[in-house]
Amino acid sequence: MLRNVLLALAVLALLSCSRQAAPTSTQLSPAATPPANPELVLATTTSTQDSGLLDVLIPMFEKQTGYRVKPIAVGSGQAMAMGERGEADVLLAHAPDSEVKFMAGGHGVDRKLVMHNDFVLVGPGGDPAGIAGLTVAKEAFTKIAGSKSLFVSRGDNSGTDQWEKKLWREAGITAKGQPWYLETGQGMGLTLNVASEKAAYTMTDRGTYLAMRQHLHLDILTEGDKSLLNVYHIIVVNPNKSDRINHAGAQALSAFMVSPGAQQVIGEFGIAKFGQPLFFPDAGKPE
Amino acid sequence: MDLVWDGIAQAFWLLVRGDRETYQVILRSTQVSGMATVLSVLVGVPLGTLLGLSRFPGRNVLIALVNMGMGLPPVVVGLLVVITLWRSGPLGGLHMLYTPQAMIAAQFVLAFPLVTAFTLASVQQLNPKLRTQILALGASRWQMLLLLLREARLPLLAAVMAGFGAVISEVGASLMVGGNIRGLTNVLTTDIVSATGRGDFARAIALGIILLALVYAASLAITTIQQRTRPS
Numbered sequence: 001m002l003r004n005v006l007l008a009l010a011v012l013a014l015l016s017c018s019r020q021a022a023p024t025s026t027q028l029s030p031a032a033t034p035p036a037n038p039e040l041v042l043a044t045t046t047s048t049q050d051s052g053l054l055d056v057l058i059p060m061f062e063k064q065t066g067y068r069v070k071p072i073a074v075g076s077g078q079a080m081a082m083g084e085r086g087e088a089d090v091l092l093a094h095a096p097d098s099e100v101k102f103m104a105g106g107h108g109v110d111r112k113l114v115m116h117n118d119f120v121l122v123g124p125g126g127d128p129a130g131i132a133g134l135t136v137a138k139e140a141f142t143k144i145a146g147s148k149s150l151f152v153s154r155g156d157n158s159g160t161d162q163w164e165k166k167l168w169r170e171a172g173i174t175a176k177g178q179p180w181y182l183e184t185g186q187g188m189g190l191t192l193n194v195a196s197e198k199a200a201y202t203m204t205d206r207g208t209y210l211a212m213r214q215h216l217h218l219d220i221l222t223e224g225d226k227s228l229l230n231v232y233h234i235i236v237v238n239p240n241k242s243d244r245i246n247h248a249g250a251q252a253l254s255a256f257m258v259s260p261g262a263q264q265v266i267g268e269f270g271i272a273k274f275g276q277p278l279f280f281p282d283a284g285k286p287e
Numbered sequence: 288m289d290l291v292w293d294g295i296a297q298a299f300w301l302l303v304r305g306d307r308e309t310y311q312v313i314l315r316s317t318q319v320s321g322m323a324t325v326l327s328v329l330v331g332v333p334l335g336t337l338l339g340l341s342r343f344p345g346r347n348v349l350i351a352l353v354n355m356g357m358g359l360p361p362v363v364v365g366l367l368v369v370i371t372l373w374r375s376g377p378l379g380g381l382h383m384l385y386t387p388q389a390m391i392a393a394q395f396v397l398a399f400p401l402v403t404a405f406t407l408a409s410v411q412q413l414n415p416k417l418r419t420q421i422l423a424l425g426a427s428r429w430q431m432l433l434l435l436l437r438e439a440r441l442p443l444l445a446a447v448m449a450g451f452g453a454v455i456s457e458v459g460a461s462l463m464v465g466g467n468i469r470g471l472t473n474v475l476t477t478d479i480v481s482a483t484g485r486g487d488f489a490r491a492i493a494l495g496i497i498l499l500a501l502v503y504a505a506s507l508a509i510t511t512i513q514q515r516t517r518p519s
Contacts, residue, residue, distance in 0.1 A: 041385065050485045055469065070385045072466045073481075087373050189484035212486030244374040244382075 034066040040249035042071045043079035043088035045159055046187040048232070051207040051278055053269050060265065061256045067249045075158025075187070083107055086241030090250035092257075094232045095159035097166070102235065110236040113287060114257050115266050115279045119163065119230050121222035122192075122209060123149075123201035131201070132221045140222040141171040148180045150200035154191050155183025159230070164203045167227060192216055205230050207270065207278035231282070234258070258283035294492025301493055308470075313497060316474040319387050320455035323394035327402040327450045332443065334399075335406025336432065340418070350407065356400025361393075365460030368393040372464065385466040390474070393460040398450035405449055409442030410435060441513055448509045452502055475501070 048054050049071060058069045072088065076095035082088040084107045092114070093099055103111055121131060121140050129149040131140040144151055153175070154161040168175045175181040182200065184191045188208040195202035196216040209220070222228075234257045239247035256262055263281035270278035301309040338350055370376050372384040372392075383389045413435060421431045436443065458476035465472030467481055475498040482491035 039382070046484070050481075070466060070468050070471070072385065072468070085373070085375055087375070187484050189486055193483075193486070215486045215488060242374045244379060 035249065035252075037246050037249065038066060038068045040067050040069045040090065040246050040253060041082075041088045042069050042090050042092060042253065043082045044071050044073055044092040045076050045079065045094055045232075046073045046189070047094070047160070047205045047208050048092060049073035050187065050189050051211055051270070053207075053266065053279060056265055056269060057257070057262055060262065061253060064256065065252050067252060069253065073187075075154070075156045075161065077157030077159075077162070080107070083235065083237045084241070086237065086245055089237055089246045090253050091235040091237065092232060093159060093235060094230055095162045096231055096233070098159075098162060099233055099235065107238055107241065108235040109238050110251070110254060111233050112235075112254055112258050113282050113285060114232045114234050115263075115282050116229055116231045117206050117279045118223065119160065119203050119228040120206050120209060120220045121201060121203050121228075122195070122216075122218040123221050124199040124217060125219055126199070127219075127221060129201065132219075134222045135224045137167050137222060137225040137227050138171045141167055141173060144201055145171075145173045145175065145178075145180075148178075150180050150182065150198055151175065152191055152195040152198065152200045152202045153181060153183045154188065155185045156187070158187075160188060160203065160205060163230070167203070170227070192218065210270070210274045210276070210278065231287075232279075290488050291492060293489040295496060297489045298493035298496040302497070309494075309497070311470070312473055312475055312478055312494070313501065315387065315472075316455060316476075316498070317501065319390045319461075319474060320394055320451055323391045323398050323454050324402075324447060324451040326391070326395045327399035328447055330395075331399045331402030331446070331450070332406050332436070335403040335446075336410050336436065338403070339407045339410030340435070353400050353403045353407065357404050359397055359400065360459070361397055361457045361461075362459035362463065364393055364396050365463035368396065368460065368464045384464065385468060385472060387465070387472055389464040390461050390472060393464045394454035394457065397457060397460060398454045401453055402446045402450045405446030406439075406443060409439040409446065412442070413438055444509050444513055448506060451505055455502060455505075456498065 044054065050073070054071050058071060062068060072082070074082070076093040076098065079088065079091045079093050080095070080098055080102050083091050083102065084105075091108070099111060102108055121137065123129070123131065129140075129144045129147040131143050134140045134143075153164060176183075182194070182198070184194050186194075188204055189212060191202055192204055192209065192212055193216070194200070196218050199217070201221075202218075206223075209216070209218070234254050236247070236250045236254050237245060239245045263283050266279050266281045267277055270276065338346065338353070368389065369384065371378050372381065372389055373379055383392070417438065418431065418435065421434050426434065456476060458480055461474055462477045462480060465474070465477060467473045467477040473481070475494050479491045479494045479498070482488070482494065
């Protein structure tokens with residue numbers, strides 16, 4: 001009897017606390033005409049989140065439209081897996097090969113070029129593999145493998161990770177499984193920390209590196225290769241994936257990301273703090 | 288080491304300056320884990336009492352399950368809660384994923400076996416004769432239960448503390464079901480993870496120190512009650 005009463009109380013408490021959430025969530029969207037379904041799940045890359053770019057863009061979008069975005073920072077691999085299941089409404093990814101497959105598989109309905117930045121190879125100042133100043137990524141990878149210098153990989157199937165794996169493949173090197181090749185399975189920030197502590201090489205997007213530079217014992221050694229371009233697309237998930245998808249919201253965010261206002265913010269982001277932009281707006285440009 | 292001093296200094300300034308975001312994160316951590324603890328007590332104390340006082344077939348199987356529950360890996364709980372709350376999952380219609388409520392649910396799953404097991408232990412350590420004595424004095428079953436729980440109140444406080452301490456310092460499940468959304472589901476532990484990922488070590492250490500202070504404050508409060516109400 002006592003148990004039943006207390007169980008009932010517990011259920012009531014759980015219900016009441018989930019009810020409390022509803023009003024607070026609507027208070028956050030002050031737009032004049034709030035959309036019917038204001039909640040929007042954006043699966044995004046860790047690099048856009050860690051650099052702070054989304055902290056600027058998303059409030060801007062929310063203010064303009066009244067949507068409330070839940071940015072879930074995961075690797076591009078997981079972002080697309082979420083899209084395939086209809087667990088996210090819209091994706092911001094930087095893994096072009098997987099994205100093309102994603103679109104071909106009918107998982108997305110609209111894919112737009114948003115911006116790019118670039119990858120750089122960073123490593124210890126001593127540079128045991130001698131890759132400093134190289135401008136061809138393939139050569140740098142060959143030298144790292146040849147000298148068996150420690151290399152730390154994300155190993156998390158993110159956009160950066162997929163790109164790095166592709167460069168190893170193109171250099172004709174099987175890095176995976178080698179004793180000098182470490183995989184963290186973590187985001188870029190953590191991987192940079194590991195590389196720094198182990199005096200190892202790693203490939204990173206420039207933005208995350210610049211944001212963390214002051215704590216790292218790593219220098220940019222190889223940069224400027226065309227094969228190191230890091231391109232971001234926004235993908236609207238196929239609304240047929242789930243009847244709970246917020247398709248209108250996804251389209252609104254997609255349109256916002258390529259709008260002149262957002263593109264200007266993207267181009268100026270980071271200049272004040274790092275003296276150089278972290279991203280370059282690309283909306284409307286050919287691939 | 289300079290990072291640690293930076294962190295301590297920053298923790299101090301975040302608190303003294305009244306940094307709004309920091310206070311929101313502290314408040315959210317306390318609310319989420321506090322609510323999860325309250326729910327675990329509401330379920331765990333009756334369940335633990337029942338298991339401790341009654342004898343029925345299969346009781347040992349249940350107790351073993353509860354004991355196993357004490358060692359539930361938070362990431363596994365997080366994963367299961369995420370899959371359940373997915374849009375395509377059985378409870379997808381609740382739209383609870385990436386909300387503080389989802390975090391409360393996951394932390395509840397982690398905390399209630401702890402509370403149940405501690406309750407079970409504290410009820411069982413009471414002198415079995417006490418029960419017959421209370422009943423012999425003409426108490427109803429309800430009165431007996433309340434009296435027994437009153438006798439066991441000190442170990443029960445330890446149960447509350449264990450539950451709260453476990454969930455407020457837990458990160459795996461909270462990160463997965465909450466998504467660490469700034470201003471909505473970021474709590475102290477998930478914020479420490481993301482600050483570390485960003486390379487913002489001073490903030491990570493500052494939040495870590497605040498988390499430690501919070502856990503200490505809670506433990507101090509409970510210890511104080513315990514010491515004051517110690518039966519002579």
